[in-house]
Amino acid sequence: MKPKITVIGSSNTDMICRVRSIPRPGETILGNDFLIVQGGKGANQAVAAARAGGDVTFITCVGNDAFGQQAIEAYQKDGINTSCIQKIDGTSTGVALINVADSGENSIAVAPGANAHLTPEKMEEFRDVILSSEIVLMQLEIPLETVNYVTRLANQANIPVVLNPAPARIIDKEIMSMLTLITPNEHEAKLISGHLSFACSEMESASEIQNQGVESVIVTMGSKGAYFIDGISHGMVKGIKVQAVDTTGAGDTFNGYLVVEWAKNKNLPEAIKKANKAAAISVTRMGAQPSIPYANELAEF
Structure with missing residues (x-):
């Protein structure tokens, strides 16, 4: 049986320009390749979970425009249940x-568009879908x-909630106490923990x-791997070093694979x-969703 995963999050269209280096403020540089691909942290994680072997339902909002329609069609090709995706008139898809950069680093600016319409009232419409999940990922x-609304709803029903806190924001302590798993990177972990010092280790955060x-x-650390702590144990899980081409979506690939594998065997x-391996493969390719590997590729890597 495929784990029943509900992903609630953003859907964007990514416009990607390959450049020699990230431009400084006020600097104009000439780029190389230009790509338009599907993105958004929620969408990326939904696609990763589907390619990992999950039974995925994606709850999001897109504009009633060409980008929104293209996104829905792409999700359907990955076997994602798109019945909870709403088209919003009068606003653009995110x-x-x-x-x-040639080094694999990136800089990103996001115009949320229809993602801002993903309100608690919309979640109430999909209450039964959320309550039928094995894991909720946001x-x-x-x-x-x-x-906050979904976390409370799922917590009351004893449904595990996994939060990838990106982009980093301060989270209410009541909500923190209801989360089953949180997956910040090193910088997000420092902000959430309150330990902003560079000397603070991932273990302390x-x-x-x-x-x-x-x-x-779980504190993700790129090619170095990830540090985890739960009620049973703690420790470092080593990463895999590869030649990075584009790091966009690597964290999302990690999270999508993580929830499916965790739902299957409950072994963090x-x-x-598995999630480290999937993320390592993803950074060797361009684009967010095009770079996400399928489960059979992990066996060959």
């Missing part, structure tokens, strides 16, 4: 403008009040976040290993 490119009531914490370190 757009991300992305510069990707991020922070949507209104924070929506994340994770411990402080867990002290806020979260059951389990093993789920992290």
Whole structure:
């Protein structure tokens, strides 16, 4: 049986320009390749979870425009249930403008568009879908009040909630205590934990976040791997070093694979290993969703 995963989050169209280096403020540089691909943290994670072998329902809002229709069609090709995607008149589908340097680093500006319409009232329409999930996965490119509403709803029904807190924001302590798992990167972990010092280790950040009531914490560290702490154990799961071409969507690939693997065997370190491998493959390719591997590719990597 495929794990039943509900992903609630953003849907964007990514406009990507390959550049020699990330332009400084006021600087104009000539780019190389230009791509238009599907993106958005919620959408990326939904696609990753589907390609990992999950039974995925994606709840989002898109504009009633060509970008929105193209996005829905792309999700359907990946076997994602799109019945909970709403088209919003009078606003555009979310757009991300992305510069990707030759080093693999990126800079991103996002215009949320229809994502701002993903409100708690919309979540009430999909209450039964959320309550039928094995795991709910969310991020922070949507209104924070929506994340809070869904977290309370799922928590009352004892449904695990996984939050990828990106882009980083301060989260209410009551909500933190209802999360089953939170997956910040190193910088997000420092902000959420309150330890903004560069000297603060990922272990200290994770411990402080867990002290806020979260059951389990994973601090992702790129090619170095990920540090985890839960109610049973803690430790570092090594990453995989590859030649990065584009790091866009690597964290989303990690999260999508993580929830599916975790739902299958309930073993967090093993789920992290698979997610690390999927993320490593993704950075060797251009674009967010085009770079996400299928499950059979992990066996060959």
